[in-house]
Amino acid sequence: MHFFRPLAAIAISLVGGGACIPDVEPNVFVLPRCEQVEPSCGPTAKESCCAESEVVGGQFNRLNDARYPATVADFHLDRFEVTVGRFRQFVAAYPANRPKPGAGAHPLIEGSGWDPEWDAELPAGKDALQASLQCDANFRTWTDEPSSNEAAPINCVSWYLAFAFCAWDEGRLPTEAEWNYAAAGGNQHLAYPWGDEAPSQDLAVYGCETTTTVCPVPRVGSKSPAGDGPSGQADLAGSLFEWVLDYHADLELTGTCNNCAALSDGGFGRGSRGGAFSHTEETLSTTSRIGELPEKSLSFYGLRCARDE
Structure with a gap:
């Protein structure tokens, strides 16, 4: 069971003033655990699946609402959701790589x-x-042996496994404020990662009628560059919901947030953002939030990792 909060209806305000975060071309790094990962991501299936880019920090309003100001420090965020191929390296080293x-x-x-x-x-x-990782016979992306799914986003991953993967990868889960900042373009306060244009199938992967149709989750970055966020991240809207560090709670949405995270359980599970292939366009907005029990493994949940300077 998952928990929605009725926040998508909050009015969007385009706030001027202050420096917006600039467009940043993703920088391709050799991340610590990517030696065996083929460069098969992005729209042409030739990009490094381990690309990331810097998100230049600053001040903005969470949920595009002036009642919820926040400050975020500079950080790096994966260009793509973690793929099956990347996650395969974690599985190969398990359980010796459990977090300390x-x-x-x-x-x-x-x-x-x-x-x-x-x-x-x-x-x-x-x-x-x-x-x-076999949580759904129709929509799981994992295969026990390498397959054509290596550049698909890994799904059926619980919050605990998502946290463990990012820690093993010498990173961490992004906070909800960081994720929101990257998706909304900082104080650009975008309605969607690509801007204020209404969602379409050219911009995001969403809207699969899973009750009647088996829709394969496509290769990460399949809607790039049109659907990318301002700092170069693909699939911040659609594809899979992405776990964040925070509990899904109202507590941290009051007052000023300076590099904050909700670390107290408010009874609504852990937070996630971004919508999914199996959900409607309402979940694609940068103001949409969802909570889920952290032990759940679901076909519409995945992850991407953050790193620090």
Whole structure:
């Protein structure tokens, strides 16, 4: 069961003043765990699946609403959602690569790293991990052996596994404020990552009638560059919902947020953003939020990682 909050109806205000974050071409880095990952992502299937780009920090209004100001420091964010091929390297090293206490922390947020009490929420071994990735017979992207799905986004990943992967990859889950900032273009306060144009199938992967149709989740970046965010991230709207660090709660949406995250359980699960192939266009807005139980493995959930300077 998942939990929606009725926030998509909040009016969008285009706020001037201050410096907007600039367009940044994604910089391709050799990330720590990408030695075996083929460059098969993006619209031509030739880009590095391990690309990331800097998001230049600043001030903005969460949910495009002046009641919720925030400041975000500079950070790096994966250009693509984590692919099956990238996740395969994590599976190969499991369970020796389980997070150590405190791993995957945001350097400016105390208490944001791995809690050893969460160890019990991870699969016991490699076989159990692979079994957990088979959450949906029709829509799972994982295959136990390499296949044509290597550049598809990995799904059926719980919040705990998403956190563990990013920590192993020497990164972390982005905070909800960071994710929102990247998707909305900072103080550009965009309605969608690509701008204010209404969603279409040329811009995002969404709207599959999963009750009657088996819709394969396409290669990451298939709608790039038209659907990219201002800092070069693909699929910030559509494809898969992306786990964020925060609990899904109202607590951190009051007052000023300076590199903040909601670390107290408000009873609505962990947060995620971005919409999915199986959901309607209402979830694609940069003001749309959803919460889900962190132990859930769902075919419409995936991840991307953040890193610090």
